[in-house]
Amino acid sequence: MRKLEELEKSDKPFFLAVGLSKPHLPFVAPTKYWDMYPEASIAMPEIREMPGNSGKYTMRLAGELGNYYGMPSRYEDIDDETTLILRRAYYACVSYADAQVGYLLDQLDKLGLRENTIVVLWGDHGYKLGDYGNWCKWSNMDIDTRIPLIFSVPGGRKGEVVDIPVEALDIYPTLTALCGMEEPSHLEGKSLIPILNNPEHRAESKEYAFTIWPQNRWNYDKTIMGYAVKDGRFNYVEWVKLNTGEVLEKELYDHQSDPGETRNVIDEEEYQEVIATLSAKTEERKAATDHDHGFKSLR
Known part of the structure; x- marks a missing residue:
């Protein structure tokens, strides 16, 4: 907020990146945010099985x-009592982070900067809070890869919600x-x-969003x-041995009939044409991805 006061005094355009560490672990927030979520209001996850x-x-x-x-070791289950405490604490951290966003937006208004400042709010990943009997991120399922992504553009449309698949890569x-830059x-x-100009927009070609998540990334x-x-309806996943290209497992989830991704339908005959199409898109992505990443030389 102090930095915005400094920037407001300059006649030059500014770019300000603000990182909010919550709701990242540890789930600690001021008491007022904890109190927003009474114990009786916290429920166990709806989907508790893989x-x-x-x-x-x-x-x-x-x-x-x-x-x-105080947390169980890696291979131990988390009991219901601890699950409810963790879920309550996570909600408190989300509200705490939300309040910080509010302070920043209020400061933009106070300084008269809102009408010519683009604001983008996004997170880097989703999260499991006992969902599927699991915790944290570490998967390519929708609950882990779906993120908040909100644009506020001066003079732009307000309050619109779009269901077209997009990626964090699209922000830049x-x-x-x-900004009219090259x-x-x-x-x-x-x-x-x-899409921002016309939320009903549909591109000439079908839109896809990709995610990539490694297991055992420290050992290339x-x-x-x-x-x-x-693609908006389906989530298709391939698990590939990186140094050989061998496909070890495949998954397909149909959000139309199963929005909670409770059943992998990869073996069902009715989806084989869809699988072929999405597999081809995956091959394109693999071919376009530079795997010469830094983890190769870390250990």
Whole structure:
């Protein structure tokens, strides 16, 4: 907020990136936010079992939670009492972070900057709070890869909700276009201006969103990479041995009949044409991905 006061005094355009660490672990927030969620209002997760027909790589154990005092070790289940406390604390952290966003937006109003400032709010991943009997992130399922993504553009449409698949990669080209800047040639994302201007927009070609999540990323020769492609209805996942290209497992979830992703329908005959299409899109993504990443030399 103090930085905004400094920037307001300059006649130059500014870019301000603000990182909010909550609701990341540890789930600690001021008491007032904890009190917003009475104990009786907290429920256990609706889906507590792994998806039917899930495989070895569908999810990994949530080791991150076990790093904190009082938490069970990696291979132990979390009891219901602890689950409810963790869920309540997570909600408190979300409201705490939300309040910080409010302070920043109020400051933009106070300084008279709101009418010519683009605001983008997003998170880096979703989260499991006992859902599927699992915790934290570590999967290519919708609950882990779906993120909040909100644009506020001066003079733009307000209160619109869009269900077209997009990616965090699209933020950069969208901002360069909104600011009238030349887009660098290396960007992988696409400008979302057509959608921002017309939420009913449908591109000439079908839209897809991709996610990539590795298992055993510290040991490149043993890394199993999970590639997922989503088209608005389906979430298709391939788990690939990175150093050989061997496909070890596949998953397909149909959000039309199963929005909670409770059943992997990869073996069902009616979906084989869809699987072929999404598999081809996955191959395109794998071919376009640079796997010469830093983890290869870390250990």
